[in-house]
Amino acid sequence: MKKISITLTVNGQKKTVEVTPNERLIDVLRYRLDLRSVKAGCLKGECGSCLVLMNGKPVKSCLILAAEADGSEITTVEGLGSLNKPALIQKAFIEAFGYQCGFCTSGFILLGHWILENMPDASEEEIKEILNGILCRCTGYKQIIEAIKLAQKWKRERK
Numbered sequence: 001m002k003k004i005s006i007t008l009t010v011n012g013q014k015k016t017v018e019v020t021p022n023e024r025l026i027d028v029l030r031y032r033l034d035l036r037s038v039k040a041g042c043l044k045g046e047c048g049s050c051l052v053l054m055n056g057k058p059v060k061s062c063l064i065l066a067a068e069a070d071g072s073e074i075t076t077v078e079g080l081g082s083l084n085k086p087a088l089i090q091k092a093f094i095e096a097f098g099y100q101c102g103f104c105t106s107g108f109i110l111l112g113h114w115i116l117e118n119m120p121d122a123s124e125e126e127i128k129e130i131l132n133g134i135l136c137r138c139t140g141y142k143q144i145i146e147a148i149k150l151a152q153k154w155k156r157e158r159k
Contacts, residue, residue, distance in 0.1 A: 006070035010035070011079025019066040026050045026061040028069075029076065037077035037106035041135075048134030051107035052076050058114055060133075077106040080113055089113045089151045098147030100138030107134045112148040116155055124149065 003018040010033060017028055029038045029052065038061055041049035045063040052061045053075040081087035089112040092098065099105040111130055115122050122130070127148050131141065 004067060006066055008069055008071075009073045011074070011076060017066070021065070021067055023066045024062055025052070025054075025064040025066050025069050025074075028066045029061060029074065035076045035078055039103055039106065041103070046135070047104070048107045049104050051110055051134065053110055053114060056114075056117075058111055058133075075110070077109050080109065087113065088154055089116060089148070092151035092154065093144075093147045096143050096147035096150050098144045100136065104134055104136045108136070108144050108147075112144075112151060115148055116151055120152060120155055122152070 001020045001022070003020055005016060005018055007014060007016045009015070010029070015033060017032055019028060026038055026040060026043075029035045030040060038052060039049035040062070041047035043062045045060045048060060050061040051058055053059070054064065054069060054072050056073070081090050086094070089109055093105065093109055093112070098108065108131065111134065115127060115130060119126065124145060127145055128141075131144065136144070
């Protein structure tokens with residue numbers, strides 16, 4: 001199959017990758033660029049484990065062809081913070097125990113980050129609605145919601 005060249009800005013770094021026309025964004029990110037926070041769950045867009053931010057908007061990378069993402073800016077959890085300097089939302093997830101097995105955590109953290117950036121005063125009901133697209137089998141979502149609310153509080157206190 002003929003390959004095409006695409007360019008992505010991933011976590012602030014420009015990457016050029018040769019892809020086949022039917023290759024998914026998840027496969028490029030996880031297996032070609034080694035971004036392990038992008039999980040291959042259901043591969044049907046139902047679980048949300050593959051969620052990334054594309055041009056600042058949450059998308060399920062298993063539903064996006066890599067060629068469709070050409071020229072896009074992609075953010076994964078690896079682009080939010082580091083071990084030595086975690087992002088505010090990452091600190092809140094640690095503090096509020098907003099993780100269990102960790103499989104779905106990166107999607108929730110990215111959505112939490114998106115909420116902080118785009119809807120910093122979102123109500124608990126709005127947070128629940130936004131989180132609706134990610135499935136977690138380990139918890140009742142309480143700690144996840146608490147982590148996002150904690151990050152909102154910390155962000156307000158910083159102003």
